[in-house]
Amino acid sequence: MAALLRTARSALGLSLAFITRLDGDTQHLEVVESAFPPLFRDGSARPWHNSLCKAIADGKLPAVIPDLRRYPEAMRLPAARMPRIRSYVSVPVVLSDGTTYGTFCAAGFGADRELTRRDQALMTVLSQAAALIVEPGARQRARHDEIAARIDPVVAAGGPGIVLQPIVELATGHRIGAEALSRFPRAWGSTPDVHFAEAHEIGAGDELEVLALRRAAELLGAGGGYVAMNVSPSTLLTHECLDALSRMPLDRIVLELSEHQQVADYDLLKGALAPLRAGGLRLAVDDVGAGFSSLRHIVLTQPDVIKLDRSIVAGVAADPVLKVLVRAMADLAAATGAAVVAEGIETAADAAALGDLGVPYGQGFYFARPDDPALLRDTYTR
Known part of the structure; x- marks a missing residue:
């Protein structure tokens, strides 16, 4: 971008060139190429409504x-007085979808009667090249703004809603x-893991996860047994998360550490x-069973509970390969002293097969x- 601006300034013989980004009524000078750096700095902002x-x-x-x-009309604007602009060229920076990102400009502190429409044509070509450079960032900024518009109100309200799904002893x-x-x-149209990932994308993921943990802890009085709560490894390591957990009745909590996020430092964890x-x-x-690090997670964290993913649970009654895999996981758990819970059980045949394979618990x-905590029962039989 700086090279494009240097080209503009050199070709037109003016004092400075810059690209701006429009944000409501604010014009942000994103990159400035100037012979007078103290007067114009990258990242400075000026009102849009009274700009040239x-x-x-x-x-x-x-x-x-x-x-x-x-x-x-020009002489009534602030730029004519401070910094006393006297010559000016401005063309829009237009993205591929037709939206205007900002402007590509060059200015001088003295009049320049040599400026012509040919110079405008050059600036237009340079602005098109600039649009190609800024478009990926603009798209990402727009995406982040859209995510924040959804996530921020949820955070302000204290976190997402929480439902409970029972975990049962398969035999009884x-x-x-x-x-x-x-x-x-529901209108967001994606699964919760997607929304948590989006929150992390804009830097709100840790806060959202901790709020979800706190709301889950509020349901510990909904009935007997434990409450399993999900957290990502990166969030778990934050001070806010560790502090929140330390204030909970830990003997009633099973903390589920997802294996979809790679652990950078197991010793730290x-x-x-x-x-x-x-x-x-x-x-x-x-x-x-769903991702790349199952066995490594198990070996290095020595969990109390191993939860089998639905991808190796659904259809296990009729699939000999899944039976071998589930049996291996059950044997591993037995050898390490961990309990096994199968997720995603949808049929009586799969529930019975899992029990026969040494899996004692399921959901x-x-x-x-998953439903209102008030609807939990002590026993679930079909």
Whole structure:
């Protein structure tokens, strides 16, 4: 971008060139190429409503102004007084979808009667090249703004809604606990893990996850057994998350650590978990079988609970390969002293097969859908 601006300034023989980004009534000078750096800095902002660029965009002034003194409209604007601009060229920076990103401009502190429409044509070509450079960032900014418009009100309201899905003993249907699951507005049209990932994308993920944990903890009085809560490894390591967990009745909590996010430092993770586990917190590795790091998570974190992902649970009754995989996970759990919970059970046949394969616990639509905590029962039989 700086090279494009240097080309503009050199070709036109003016004192400075810059590209702006429009944000409501504010004009941000994103990159400035100037012979007078103290007067114009990258990142500075100025009002849009009384700028030369807006007057040009509105058709009140021509795109090429060799001498501002010939235009009373121009001389009434702040730029004519400070920093005393006298020659000016401004063309829009237009993105591929037709939206105007900002302006590509060059200015001089003296009149320049040599400025012509040919110079405007050069600036237009350079602005088109600038549009190609800024478009990816503009798209990302627009995406982040859209995400923030959805996520920020949820954070302000104290976090997402929480429902509970029972976790039962397969042999008896007795409920031993429940998993707390976050719920976002149905109109958003995506699953909760997508919304948490979007929140992390804009820097609000840790806060949103901690709020979800706190709301889940409020449901510990909904019935007996434990409440399983989900958290990502990166959020778990934050001070806010560790502080929130330390204030909860740890012996009633199973913390589910998703294996979809890679753990950067297992020693750091185990060190953070140690005082919590000493206080009664149980650790579960979630989604085992769905991603790249199941066995590594299990070996290095030594969880109390292994949760089998629905991808290796659904259809297990009729699939010999899934049976071998589930049996192997059950044997591993037995050898390490961990309990096994199968997620996503939807049929009686799968529930029976899982029990035969050494999986003692499970959850899924076969027993109950995630629902209002007040609707939890002690026993689920079909």
